[in-house]
Amino acid sequence: MLDRKLLFVTGKGGVGKTSVASAIGVLAAARGRKTLVCEVDAKGNLADFYGVGPLDFAGTEVRKNLHAMAMDTEESLKEYLSLQLRVPLLSRVGPLARTFDFVANAAPGVKEILTVGKLTYEVRERNYDLVVVDASATGHVVGELGSPVAIKELVSVGVVRSQTDWMIDILTDPAQTGVVVVTVPEEMPVSETLELLDRLEDETDIDVASVVVNRVLPELFGRGEEAIFERLNSESGRVALREAAGDGSGDVLDGAELAVGLRRSSVGHLTRLREGVPGNVPLVYLPFLFHRSHGVRATSRIAEALGEELG
Amino acid sequence: MAPSKAAAGGSATQTLEQLCAAKEVVVSTGSGGVGKTTTAAAIGAAAATHLGVKVLVLTVDPARRLANALGLERFGNVETRVPDEAFVSAGLNPQGELWVAMLDTKQSWDDLIAQHAPDRETHDAIIANPLYQNITGKFIQSHDYVAMERLYEIHNSGRYDLIVVDTPPTRNAIDFLEAPERMADFFSSRLLRWLITPYRSRVLNFASKPFYSVADRILGSQFLEDIAEFFMLFQTMYDGFVERAEAVTSLLSGPQTTFVVVSTLEVAPAREAEFFLELLEERRYHVGALVLNKVLPGFLLHGSGRDAARQMKDSAKDLAGPLAEELGDPAVDPAHLAHVLGEMGGSFLDYQVVARREAEQRNELSASPELTLTVPWLDDDIHSLGGLLELGERIWR
Numbered sequence A: 001m002l003d004r005k006l007l008f009v010t011g012k013g014g015v016g017k018t019s020v021a022s023a024i025g026v027l028a029a030a031r032g033r034k035t036l037v038c039e040v041d042a043k044g045n046l047a048d049f050y051g052v053g054p055l056d057f058a059g060t061e062v063r064k065n066l067h068a069m070a071m072d073t074e075e076s077l078k079e080y081l082s083l084q085l086r087v088p089l090l091s092r093v094g095p096l097a098r099t100f101d102f103v104a105n106a107a108p109g110v111k112e113i114l115t116v117g118k119l120t121y122e123v124r125e126r127n128y129d130l131v132v133v134d135a136s137a138t139g140h141v142v143g144e145l146g147s148p149v150a151i152k153e154l155v156s157v158g159v160v161r162s163q164t165d166w167m168i169d170i171l172t173d174p175a176q177t178g179v180v181v182v183t184v185p186e187e188m189p190v191s192e193t194l195e196l197l198d199r200l201e202d203e204t205d206i207d208v209a210s211v212v213v214n215r216v217l218p219e220l221f222g223r224g225e226e227a228i229f230e231r232l233n234s235e236s237g238r239v240a241l242r243e244a245a246g247d248g249s250g251d252v253l254d255g256a257e258l259a260v261g262l263r264r265s266s267v268g269h270l271t272r273l274r275e276g277v278p279g280n281v282p283l284v285y286l287p288f289l290f291h292r293s294h295g296v297r298a299t300s301r302i303a304e305a306l307g308e309e310l311g
Numbered sequence B: 001m002a003p004s005k006a007a008a009g010g011s012a013t014q015t016l017e018q019l020c021a022a023k024e025v026v027v028s029t030g031s032g033g034v035g036k037t038t039t040a041a042a043i044g045a046a047a048a049t050h051l052g053v054k055v056l057v058l059t060v061d062p063a064r065r066l067a068n069a070l071g072l073e074r075f076g077n078v079e080t081r082v083p084d085e086a087f088v089s090a091g092l093n094p095q096g097e098l099w100v101a102m103l104d105t106k107q108s109w110d111d112l113i114a115q116h117a118p119d120r121e122t123h124d125a126i127i128a129n130p131l132y133q134n135i136t137g138k139f140i141q142s143h144d145y146v147a148m149e150r151l152y153e154i155h156n157s158g159r160y161d162l163i164v165v166d167t168p169p170t171r172n173a174i175d176f177l178e179a180p181e182r183m184a185d186f187f188s189s190r191l192l193r194w195l196i197t198p199y200r201s202r203v204l205n206f207a208s209k210p211f212y213s214v215a216d217r218i219l220g221s222q223f224l225e226d227i228a229e230f231f232m233l234f235q236t237m238y239d240g241f242v243e244r245a246e247a248v249t250s251l252l253s254g255p256q257t258t259f260v261v262v263s264t265l266e267v268a269p270a271r272e273a274e275f276f277l278e279l280l281e282e283r284r285y286h287v288g289a290l291v292l293n294k295v296l297p298g299f300l301l302h303g304s305g306r307d308a309a310r311q312m313k314d315s316a317k318d319l320a321g322p323l324a325e326e327l328g329d330p331a332v333d334p335a336h337l338a339h340v341l342g343e344m345g346g347s348f349l350d351y352q353v354v355a356r357r358e359a360e361q362r363n364e365l366s367a368s369p370e371l372t373l374t375v376p377w378l379d380d381d382i383h384s385l386g387g388l389l390e391l392g393e394r395i396w397r
Helices: A018-030 A046-050 A073-085 A092-104 A110-124 A139-145 A147-154 A159-171 A187-203 A225-232 A237-247 A251-277 A296-310 B005-009 B016-022 B036-050 B065-071 B084-091 B105-116 B120-128 B130-140 B138-159 B175-188 B188-202 B209-219 B221-235 B238-253 B267-282 B303-314 B318-329 B332-363 B385-396
Strands: A006-011 A035-039 A060-063 A064-069 A128-135 A178-181 A208-216 A283-287 B025-029 B054-059 B080-082 B095-102 B162-166 B258-261 B287-295 B370-375
Touching: A006 A018, A006 A110, A006 A139, A018 A035, A018 A046, A018 A064, A018 A178, A018 A208, A018 A251, A018 A296, A018 B385, A035 A110, A046 A064, A046 A296, A046 B095, A073 A110, A092 A147, A092 B188, A110 A128, A110 A139, A110 A147, A110 A159, A110 B005, A139 A147, A139 A178, A139 A187, A147 A159, A147 B258, A178 A187, A178 B054, A187 A208, A187 A251, A187 B084, A187 B120, A208 A251, A208 B385, A225 A237, A225 A251, A237 A251, A237 B303, A251 B303, A251 B332, A283 A296, A296 B162, B005 B258, B016 B385, B025 B036, B025 B238, B036 B054, B036 B065, B036 B084, B036 B162, B036 B258, B036 B287, B054 B138, B080 B162, B084 B385, B105 B138, B120 B130, B120 B221, B130 B221, B138 B175, B175 B209, B175 B238, B258 B267, B267 B287, B267 B332, B303 B318, B318 B332
Parallel strands: A006 A128, A006 A178, A035 A064, A035 A128, A178 A208, A208 A283, B025 B162, B025 B258, B054 B095, B054 B162, B258 B287, B287 B370
Antiparallel strands: A060 A064, B080 B095
16 A cells, blocks of 8 residues: 555545544655645644644645645646646736636536646656545545546547546556545445445546555453353342442443443444455554544554554 | 423523424534434434424435335435334334435436426536536535525425435535525626626637637637536526525525534544534524534443452452352353453543543533533444434433
C-alpha cells in the first residue's frame, strides 16, 4: 500500500476515514517518504488529527516530510488556468473562476475533476513521493474517481479533454494509484464496503490497495475461559467475587458481559467481510483504541498500529 | 396520552411523544454512521404505535435488513404500508398506520421534470440530454434537493399526519437545507443568462467575448453548447422550480416542522452535531431533540468498579487461588481464572476511559436542546421491526 504514489482513502461516514488517512501520512513520512495528505471534504477536521490550525490549498508542513492541505476547487481552477493556459492576470481569472464555480455546481464532474486533477498533477510532477487523499465517502468516491473518464465522454475537444488522458493513465496504473477502503466491523459499513468494491470493479479501472478494518474490538477470553467467566457471572460466582474484590466487582462483570457481547456481534461482520473481499485485496486490521484523547497522540497510535500490521 | 409535563413546567417539549403529536414533519439529521436512518424509522414506528395517526417514514438508504424489516425491498419510491400483523408479532398494537418509502433520486427527478416541463417536447429533450442523465445519476447535490422536494410533495398531498424524513448523507450537514435556495439562485443567476445568451442570439457582445474565447479553449464549443442547451431547456421550468424551492424552504422553517439531531459521543460527529444545532437555531429552525446513539452505560463510570477492576488486574493471581476454591465443583484452574480476572479488570478500565471521554464530550455539547435522549451501545444492529419498536419505546416518553 505504501509503495504507491496516490492513495484515495474512502469509507462510510463515521468509520474513521480521516484518522486512517492521517495515520498513513504519518507512517509514510516517518519512513522517509515526502508525503502530502489532502482533505477533500469540507468538514475540515484533518487539521485536528495533526494538531495544527485550519488547512488551506497552499498546504502546511505539519512535521518532517509531511504536508497537509485542504482542497478548494476554485483555487485549483486558478492554478490550472495559470499553469495550462498561462492566463496572466488574476483579475481576469477572478470573474472567470466565479463563473466556473457556478458551472461547476451545475455541470457534473467539473468539481470532481478539479479535485482529481490537482492530486494527479502533484503525482505527475513528482512534487511528493506519496499523495494521500482523505477522499469523499463511499457514495461519492466512484463519481470522483471516474470524473476524468466522464469528462472525456462529455467534452469532445479542447484543453480539458486533452488533460484527461494523463490523469486516467495515473489513476488506472495500479503501481501508482490505489483505493484504501476503511470500514468497521458493523453491519452497514461492511455492506457498503462490499458494494463499493463491486462498483469500483464494474465502473472504474482503479485498483483497490487494501481494506482497512478499523476499531476491531479485542477478544477477552481464550479457549475454555468463557466457561469460567460464566461461572463468575452466576449468582454464587458474583457473591464470591464480591467478597474477594469488593462491591465494584458487579460492575466489572457487567462490563465484561458488555465487552464480550460487542466483540461477539462484530465477529459475524468480520467473517462476512473476509468472505466478500476478493482474495487479491489485502485486509489490514486496526485495534479499537481505548485512549483518552483525540488529535496528534491518537494519530500517532493509529500510525504505530498500522506500521505493525504492514510490517 | 400521558399527562403533559410541559404543561406544569412551561412551554418546552419534554418528550418525543409530545413533539411528534405537535408536529407534521420530523427531520432526522446528523453526520454519517450515527444512526440517523434507524432513529427516523424508530420514531415513525413509535408514533404509529401510540398516536393513532398515519405516519410515513421517508428514508434515503437504509441497511438492507432494515429495509427488509420495513417491507421496502421491492417498493422503493412508492409508499408502502407496514402491515399491522408485523406490529402484533412484535407484541404491540398500532393505533395508527406506519407507511414507508425509500428515495429513488433518478425517479424523483424524472417525476419533477414531468411536473414542471411546459410541454412534451421539452420534457423529452431534457430526459434525453446527457447532462441531465449525469446530474440525476451522479450530481451530489441533486440528492439533497430532490429529497426535500419529495418531502414537500408528500406533505402537501395531505396523505399523512406525520412524516419522518431521514436526510441524505451530505458532505456538510447544511447542504440539504440550502439545496432549495441554491436551486432558486441557480435559475435566477445572471451568470446563467450570460452563458446562455450567445447561444440563443448567436451574437457575442464585446464584453463577453474574452470569456467565451477562454471558455472555448478550455472546454471546447461543443460542450459549451451542450451546457447551454441543457440550461435553456431547464429555464423553461424556471417559475415552477423557484416557486417550489421557496415553498420547500418555508415548509422546513415553518412551525409544523421540527429537526431531530442524531449523534454519537465520538469527537467528530459530536462536533458536527453541535455545529448543526447552532446553525439551526441561528436560522430559527425548530430543534426538537438531540438523540445520542451508541452511548456506553453509566455503570462504567463508577469509582467502586474501577477499584475492583484495578485489583483484579493487578492482583489476579492472589485473588484466583482462594476464588477457585470458592467456586467449587467442577474445579477451576487458578491460572485460567487469573487470566479471566486480569482480562475483566483490564477491559473495564479500558472501557472506563472511553466512557469518561463520552461524558466529557456530552458536557461539551453545550448547545443541546432541552430534550436529549440517550440510546445505549446495543450488542447488535437493529434490523427488525421488533428492534425498531423496542428502540422507539425506549426514547418515546
